[in-house]
Amino acid sequence: MASRRELLKTLSMLPLAGGLLGSEWLHGQPINKVLLEPATRNFFKELGLRTFINAAGTYTSMTGSLMSKEVTSAISYGATEYVNLDELQDKVGERIAELLECEYATVSSGAFGAMTIGLAGVISGMDEKKVAQLPDTTGLKNEVILQESHNIVYTHALTNVGVKIITVKTAKELEKAINKNTAMLWFLNANTDEGEIKQEAFVKLGKKHGIPTFIDCAADVPPVENLYKFTKMGFDLVAFSGGKGLRGPQSAGLLLGNKNLIKAARLHTPPRGHTIARGMKVNKEEVLGMLVALELYLQKDHIKEWKMWESQIKLISDSVLSVKGVETEIHIPKYANHVPSLKVRWDQDIVKMTPNDVRSELKNGHPSIETVGNDKEIGITTWMMEPGQERLVAQRLREVLSNI
Ligand SMILES: *Cc1c(COP(=O)(O)O)cnc(C)c1O
Numbered sequence: 001m002a003s004r005r006e007l008l009k010t011l012s013m014l015p016l017a018g019g020l021l022g023s024e025w026l027h028g029q030p031i032n033k034v035l036l037e038p039a040t041r042n043f044f045k046e047l048g049l050r051t052f053i054n055a056a057g058t059y060t061s062m063t064g065s066l067m068s069k070e071v072t073s074a075i076s077y078g079a080t081e082y083v084n085l086d087e088l089q090d091k092v093g094e095r096i097a098e099l100l101e102c103e104y105a106t107v108s109s110g111a112f113g114a115m116t117i118g119l120a121g122v123i124s125g126m127d128e129k130k131v132a133q134l135p136d137t138t139g140l141k142n143e144v145i146l147q148e149s150h151n152i153v154y155t156h157a158l159t160n161v162g163v164k165i166i167t168v169k170t171a172k173e174l175e176k177a178i179n180k181n182t183a184m185l186w187f188l189n190a191n192t193d194e195g196e197i198k199q200e201a202f203v204k205l206g207k208k209h210g211i212p213t214f215i216d217c218a219a220d221v222p223p224v225e226n227l228y229k230f231t232k233m234g235f236d237l238v239a240f241s242g243g244k245g246l247r248g249p250q251s252a253g254l255l256l257g258n259k260n261l262i263k264a265a266r267l268h269t270p271p272r273g274h275t276i277a278r279g280m281k282v283n284k285e286e287v288l289g290m291l292v293a294l295e296l297y298l299q300k301d302h303i304k305e306w307k308m309w310e311s312q313i314k315l316i317s318d319s320v321l322s323v324k325g326v327e328t329e330i331h332i333p334k335y336a337n338h339v340p341s342l343k344v345r346w347d348q349d350i351v352k353m354t355p356n357d358v359r360s361e362l363k364n365g366h367p368s369i370e371t372v373g374n375d376k377e378i379g380i381t382t383w384m385m386e387p388g389q390e391r392l393v394a395q396r397l398r399e400v401l402s403n404i
Contacts, residue, residue, distance in 0.1 A: 052368035054384040055393050057337055058219065062370055064243035064250035065384055067289065071248060074292040078285035085271055088284055092291050093262070096254065099298060102231035104259035106266055107242070107252055107290045109280035111218035114239035114255035115157035115186075117277045119144065121265030122184050122212050122237075123161065131267045132274040135162030141183035145174055149194035150187065154216065158186060161276060171197050171205060178209050187215045187235070189226075190336035203234040212236040212261060218253075219336040221245035224302050231256050237265075242286075245339075245383075248293030249286040306340070312382035312390035313340040319394035323401045325350030342380040343373070344397070351401055361400045369393055 044051050058064055067075075089106055096105035108114035123140050124130035130140060144158050148167040155165055163183060168174045174185070174197065185206050192198060197205070199215065206213035214237040220226045222245055230238045237257040243250030255262060268277040282290075317328040325347040332340055348354065353361075355378050362369040369392070373379040378397075382390050 050368050052363070052370050053386075053389045053393060054370055055362075055380045055382065055389075056370045056372045057339075057341075057381045057384055058241075058244040059372075060250070064241075065245075065247045066386070067247055067249065067293065068296060070296055071289050071293045074288040075249070075285040078283075078288040083284055085284065086266075088287055089266065089269075092287050095291060096294060097256070099294060100227050100231070100256060102228070102238075102256045104262045105254060105256045106262050106269075107282050107287045108239070108255045108269075109251055109277075109282050110243070110253040111216060111239040111241040112154060112157045112253070113277065113280040113282075114237075114253045115154070115214070115216060116160050116280065117265040117268045118214055118237045118239065118255055118261065119158050119161045119163065119184055119186075120268045120276060121261050121263075122214075123163075124267065125264050126260075126267065128267070131272075134268075134276050135160065137162040141181050143177075143179070143181045144184045144186050145177050145182060146186040146188070147174075147191075147195035147197060150191045152188060152191070154188075154218075155186070169196060171201060174205060175209070178211065182209075182211055185211055185213045187213065189215055189217045189220050189230075192335050199230070199233060199235075206236070207234065212258070214239070219244050220338070221297070222302060222306070222338055224298065224300075227256075227298075236261055242290045242293065246290075246293050246297050248290040252282055252286045252290040254290070254294070308387065309340045309382050312385070312387075313342050313380070315390055316380060316382070316394040316397065317342055317344075319398045320344055320401055323351065323398055326401055337381070339381055339383045344378040344380065344401075345376060346401065351403075353401070353403075358397075358400055362396060365396060365400070367392060367396075369396055 054062055056062060093104060093106045097103060108117060120134055123137065124134060142163045143166050144163050145166045145168060146155065148169055151165060151167050159165060166177050168177050185202065187199065187202050203213055213235050215230050215235045216239050217226055217230060218239060218241040221240060227240065235257060237255060240246065240254040242248035242252030242254060255265060268275040270278055270281040272278070313330055317330060320326050321328060327345050329343040330340060331343065332338060355373050355375060358378055359371050359373065362371055371378050371380050380393065
């Protein structure tokens with residue numbers, strides 16, 4: 001058995017060991033001070049984790065986006081008082097609907113959660129028995145139609161509800177696929193160009209057949225106009241991620257649109273427990289954080305921000321172009337992650353490294369920098385960086401490519 005002395009030694013190597021032992025000191029500071037002032041603790045370092053400059057974009061694996069002080073103080077505020085969860089969601093939903101000039105809204109657990117509860121509400125309506133029945137769709141509408149090119153991983157948010165996905169290629173095929181079991185038509189904005197049916201035509205088909213339409217716009221701010229565009233166009237339900245361009249909590253999202261459908265969607269959410277979405281909880285902190293993030297986003301000078309991103313991308317591009325054999329391409333994705341972006345490629349006979357080598361050198365260097373891309377190029381965006389970090393990225397990328 002370990003002696004008390006050895007045990008103390010081991011425990012003192014663990015974070016909070018002082019607390020476990022009732023000691024008054026931790027990391028050279030009185031423990032009550034440490035606990036009262038979390039900002040003085042470097043949690044990620046304590047846990048042995050490296051933080052990094054995010055030159056990649058909004059990726060769940062990289063924890064999405066950073067929240068502003070206004071958002072985190074709304075979250076801290078939320079943690080200090082009790083409030084009725086449904087009443088809070090009602091009020092915040094009304095406020096968001098007012099801000100976004102749509103009929104109704106709710107804060108969801110991400111865009112994925114918005115898809116699940118949105119579809120569940122379409123199927124159940126306000127019928128509590130049907131709410132409790134899902135994901136068993138026996139006797140209920142159980143088919144969702146979408147274009148084949150829109151069938152990406154996230155449609156699992158729909159199959160979670162207990163439905164079958166029916167894929168089609170053309171408007172004609174879509175109309176043929178509609179039957180008495182069709183619950184909803186679903187559109188993926190990010191893949192607009194890959195599908196034959198575009199948004200307006202899609203909405204028209206839904207209206208013609210009296211079937212609700214849903215559009216996934218998870219990564220579609222900017223532009224800010226998208227927050228209004230699709231509800232006004234006539235989509236019954238519209239989903240956005242809270243923790244991408246909106247820079248709210250990564251675990252939150254927005255479901256906008258038809259009031260009756262969103263009320264029905266809410267029946268599937270906590271505090272109610274006989275539901276498929278009990279695990280998709282958003283508590284008051286995230287609800288407030290999401291609201292404040294949205295308010296801030298709407299107040300933002302979007303033109304100024306865009307110009308900043310453009311000049312940051314140009315700075316990085318100019319910097320790496322000074323390396324022999326390197327070429328760059330500045331591009332803006334038309335749908336989803338619609339921000340100035342950079343591709344960096346090089347002649348591998350001159351710069352003798354693969355893009356994977358460069359990505360891991362950037363990641364493992366100081367500071368650590370995360371980028372994306374494939375085996376042909378490095379992909380960079382600056383919109384998820386803190387201003388000023390573009391200089392470090394420009395310098396490091398040039399160093400790595402010139403093999404300094
Ligand atoms: C990110 C994303 C989602 C998931 O959004 P969360 O907010 O993380 O739940 C769904 N659809 C698309 C197209 C996305 O890009």
